[in-house]
Amino acid sequence: MQKEITIYDLARVLNLSPATISRGLRKSSVINQKTIQRILDKAEEMGYRHNNFASNLRNKRTKTLGIIVPRLNSYFMTSVVAGMEDVASKEGYNLIISQSLEKKELEKSNANTMFNKRIDGLLISLAYTTTDIAHLQPFFEKQIPVVFFDRSFPGVESVSVTIDNRQAAYKATTHLIEQGCKKIMHLTGNLNRDIYENRLKGYKQALLEHAIPFNEGLVQTSTLNEQDGVNTAKTILAMNPADRPDAVFCANDISAVHCMVHLKQQGISIPEDIAFVGFNNDAVSRMVEPNLTTIDYPGHKIGEVAVSCLLHLLNGDERVKNTDQIIIHSSLLVRGSSLKKRCNERLLLL
Amino acid sequence: MQKEITIYDLARVLNLSPATISRGLRKSSVINQKTIQRILDKAEEMGYRHNNFASNLRNKRTKTLGIIVPRLNSYFMTSVVAGMEDVASKEGYNLIISQSLEKKELEKSNANTMFNKRIDGLLISLAYTTTDIAHLQPFFEKQIPVVFFDRSFPGVESVSVTIDNRQAAYKATTHLIEQGCKKIMHLTGNLNRDIYENRLKGYKQALLEHAIPFNEGLVQTSTLNEQDGVNTAKTILAMNPADRPDAVFCANDISAVHCMVHLKQQGISIPEDIAFVGFNNDAVSRMVEPNLTTIDYPGHKIGEVAVSCLLHLLNGDERVKNTDQIIIHSSLLVRGSSLKKRCNERLLLL
């Protein structure tokens, strides 16, 4: 490891003071333009590299944002992170990412680690099993801004970036009803999380408005993974054929797809026997046959907005500070899995 | 932002010197056990947090590893990163991740950024369009260790962690031949990358050993995305039915699945008309019907090994320094998409 060039080296070579070099490198308007250029050129020439550690030590900032997600294994989540990366890196911020694997304990220890690493701000989507946010207290106490995305905590005094889950579920369910479905099963996630609770509300509301009685037995709660989709299919198959639902609205695409595939293998026709709507517009929704009707959940956008919101908070923007929720637009993508009636797909997309 | 507790604060309160505190916090064996305990207790009590910036500035290390991947949108890649995270965090290292989006220019600028952030080591999987590794020169010059994974550069003086792509492709192709296929199409990625070149070699070798002439027209090169899979399907459909291949071996699962699905929609039977083998054991391989036969590419393991290898290099381990390649075991997972002959799947898995 040869020696690194520092501002002192530049200062010596250019016959200037370290202070001037420091200012020049940051293109301070207080310095002569020509001097700045000389400094920049010489820095380039000598292979100078800015030392973030010295700078951060001095500035008491880390220029690092922490992200805690339940799992990094879905197209949705990687899109969110990609969106965050875009905005953060543009502003010179680094990201550190960790997974809670849906476990409260892991979420807690990850939050702690990040706190100790002195992240400037936290972006978090809560685990299934998280029932309170005491583990975020250190952040609140030190006034380190926290932004929730996707899964937030009701009544928390932070900003949350999400979609209108209730309305999305309402749209999805209404669409199924309009296709003639009367017995719509709803496969959802842990109702601890407000997003699933809101989806359930939207589902109920659609039923109510169309005078379809709500049947608790048609709501299944699970972790929405591959196996859960298969299990739901098995539940349906175990029913008396006359009692089976004529549609299933799943709170994610993965479970919907696996449920569909399993039913198809057992001779059920999709959408004729049972129509399907998923949630997320995951890549898999375009892989099954028929393609899965789903809610387009714009992950990249969510990530962008969450970070830019966090940066506003870091800069003390009062408008953002007084915001509770930021709602990103989502839409229903109608595809084959829910089209009982023949109709023009294009029209439905509008 | 209230004041942070430093070792000076602890020193004052405990009537010790900052040096002793510093040593005590790191449990230096040179310090009295009781003193260490007193220090640790008081640190806990006062809410002391270690300052990495001061420490790194002093130590001239960042305890950060850089990762550059083409894209973070596949199950394979997220598994790799998860594996890296596991090993790195255990050793107190942070990761910073960036995507090249398969573009040489972006890879270059990302490498530059990481160089300037002074990462202690680099983990990289090359972009399609990367034809040389001049942009990694600064790392080599400064003796910052670089480990390639998945896609490496032939003849480079660094370690690369990968599977035996040639052998995997050989196994896949041989399996298809054993199923009675005689006209096997191969859909592959950019042959700039050695992994695709090696897969092609394995494919050719299998043909050769079974006296099947190699037909250049049956090899298609693309970026292996959804659309490329569909395009290949269209190419096949446009052929005279008598000339169509009886099998397709794809260099990833995504393209294989989309190709399959499109063909099925046009009335082609899988595997009866055309058998399929993919590559990666992506989650989607278990979503299509019939399930896709594929090569299990153990991403998590690759990530683990790559990081632990990098850490060995950082610690000056000579054995690793003199290693060129680390080959991780992969295996063929036989599933429905390639089973023309009825047989016991269990047996084939062995």
Add this chain to the structure above:
DNA sequence: TTGTATGCGTTATCAC
């Protein structure tokens, strides 16, 4: 086993 003194590279404050 503990203490003293110094430097790591940058930036902010104040002075010129």
Add this chain to the structure above:
DNA sequence: GTGATAACGCATACAA
């Protein structure tokens, strides 16, 4: 416009 200097928090060489 530019310079001198102190401070950020930690870790080590050297001293005791």
